[in-house]
Amino acid sequence: MSLPKSVDVVIVGAGPAGHTLALSLHQSGCQDILVVDGQHRTANTSRAAALHAATVEALERLGLADRFVAKGRQMQSTTIWTKGFSPIASAGFRSLAKNTKYPFILGIPQHVSEQILSDAAKERGIIVHRPLRVVDLKPHAHDNTLTDVIFENGETIRARAVVGADGSRSTVRSICGVEWNDPHGEVNANVVDDSAAAANMIVADVTLTAPPSLRPDAINLVIAPEGQQNALMIQYLPGDPYPDAVPAGTPVYRIASGIPAALGPPPRAPEVAYLQGLLDAFGPQHAVDGAAPLEVEHALWSSRFRTHSGIAGAFLTSAPGGAGPVCLLGDAAHIHPPMGGQGMNLGMRDAAKLGPVLARYVQAAKGGEAGATAAARADVEAWATQRRKRALEVIDLVRTIQSRLWVPNKTEYIFGVLPYNPAWIQFSVLSTLTSFEWFRSKTAWAVSGLGDP
Missing domain, CATH: 3.50.50.60 (FAD/NAD(P)-binding domain)
Structure with a gap:
């Protein structure tokens, strides 16, 4: 033309x-x-x-x-899962109903x-x-x-x-x-x-052999086990986003994970084995009582991302x-x-x-x-x-x-004597704050963009 x-x-x-x-x-x-x-x-x-x-x-x-x-898919909250705590709903989007016809994150x-x-x-x-x-x-x-x-x-x-x-x-x-x-x-x-050193996060869409023990109407953030500093996100995707790759009705999940420095730079397009390693190391079985390890069946799309x-x-x-x-x-x-x-x-x-x-x-x-x-x-x-x-x-x-999210989940010492865990302290405070509707509403408002003039 x-x-x-x-x-x-x-x-x-x-x-x-x-x-x-x-x-x-x-x-x-x-x-x-x-x-x-x-x-x-x-x-x-x-x-x-x-x-x-x-x-x-x-x-x-x-x-x-x-x-x-x-x-x-209408997501109603962002929920943080970490060992020793009940699920922490850090933002509740239903509270936005007084401000918008769309009180949710649309997945x-x-x-x-x-x-x-x-x-x-x-x-x-x-x-x-x-x-x-x-x-x-x-x-x-x-x-x-x-x-x-x-x-x-x-x-x-x-x-x-x-x-x-x-x-x-x-x-x-x-x-x-x-x-x-x-x-x-x-x-x-x-x-x-494009330096690999800066590419310290991966995002992928996958199918799993069994569904996660997590909320399907939430953006789920799983905090790494003690001794690690990382977070892994799991989100249920709606409908059939890859109709040519998997049969209709097959659940597809978005996962995202930080890549600790000890693992080195991630590949440009991580495959099943690499993604499985991340789920084994940082999956919900480390943070959710009774959760089984997740097994990646297919990687439909994956990429590394820079976090700057x-x-x-x-x-x-x-x-x-x-x-x-x-x-x-x-x-x-x-x-x-x-x-x-x-x-x-x-x-x-x-x-x-x-x-x-x-x-x-x-x-x-x-x-x-x-x-x-x-x-x-x-x-x-x-x-x-x-x-x-x-x-x-x-x-x-x-x-x-x-x-x-990237808080060290390990025991440290003040003056080499008094033990404390930065992640435990932060999530204790967050767990208390998120028990109040005003805090969940404030967080939802900040993320929603509704205050954007």
């Missing part, structure tokens, strides 16, 4: 954030858009597996919430979410052009408020605005020279390094030498460790909020009135400032969640 010579908006990247923006722009009356992606097709893998209440509300405004809820694999978004886009006439790789951005020769988007195949498209939703190794971000760093000082580079964070120095920029807006979205703007399931959710909400703002800018710029265009551009700048601030807040939230 041949490309147009010019469009109002080019969206680079057709993941959840890119698709959400396309749908939001379309709903806001900006329908002259082009979505491109460098991959031949969307990968049939899960990655993110949860949508928070605020994200489902954003999808409702796009007319899509019912589709997602129908395909998902749904990312590839299922992407299919829903893709189907909705096609219904609205939004086509993703694949594989089409951007190699450069330049100001248009006769008007530097327009941007020429140059592709690997030699084609060029003129756009009033460009959005880079092309992942953590964003080509758009790199071309524009936007700094990429860890806000806590661990990384300062525009290219995300990253954020772009600015979410609004322009091509070198140009003035036309270039926005960064999703993983091109910020990345987070998987704990709390915040990354994809924040990217989708960023996109839903950008749609009407960018549509107003495009309309003003096409009208040619300088004052209206400047005011609309200021609104885009305000979006970029506010969303970057929110991303930093979420990074801090995820770091807090991570620090509370």
Whole structure:
């Protein structure tokens, strides 16, 4: 399919954030858009597996919430399991019923979410052009408020605005020279390094020979046995997320685990034997009374993850030498460790909020009135400032969640004499706090994103 010579908006990247923006722009009356992606097709893998209440509300405004809820599993709590304690429900999402129609975490694999978004886009006439790789951005020769988007195949498209939703190794971000760093000082580079030393967590979707003795309506966090410092997550996935790989009705589970340094760097795509070793070492049999060891039957998808964070120095920029807006979205703007399931959710909400703002800018710029265009551009700048601030807040939230789970579960000594166990102390306090509804409600609110302006 041949490309147009010019469009109002080019969206680079057709993941959840890119698709959400396309749908939001379309709903806001900006329908002259082009979505491109460098991959031949969307990968049939899960990655993110949860949508928070605020994200489902954003999808409702796009007319899509019912589709997602129908395909998902409603998770009512996050529950921590550790030896010597009753299950600790650290967040109870039913308490959100006074604030939202969606008082739960919606468990749904990312590839299922992407299919829903893709189907909705096609219904609205939004086509993703694949594989089409951007190699450069330049100001248009006769008007530097327009941007020429140059592709690997030699084609060029003129756009009033460009959005880079092309992942953590964003080509758009790199071309524009936007700094990429860890806000806590661990990384300062525009290219995300692939070193195995930083890849200290694995996530996988598996089938098991027998179901776990855990709550199917909860995100279950199993704390490692005494002498270890680790946590393992088990989540029941809804429906038949891998219909081509396992028979219909076969339960599929998401597992995620930290990788202690003693195990060395994990493989890029761990197989059954590696995953089984993690379940043997850190599975629920070590934390849940009467729980049997779990046996992995099939690994349907697996990957290693880095647990650091990253954020772009600015979410609004322009091509070198140009003035036309270039926005960064999703993983091109910020990345987070998987704990709390915040990354994809924040990217989708960023996109839903950008749609009407960018549509107003495009309309003003096409009208040619300088004052209206400047005011609309200021609104885009305000979006970029506010969303970057929110991303930093979420990074801090995820770091807090991570620090509370990765506590040494071993006896230590004060002055070499007085014994204490940091994990036992922390979970004793947490067990007491979570007995109060106000605490469970406060935690649910923080995770839900409903306080996101």
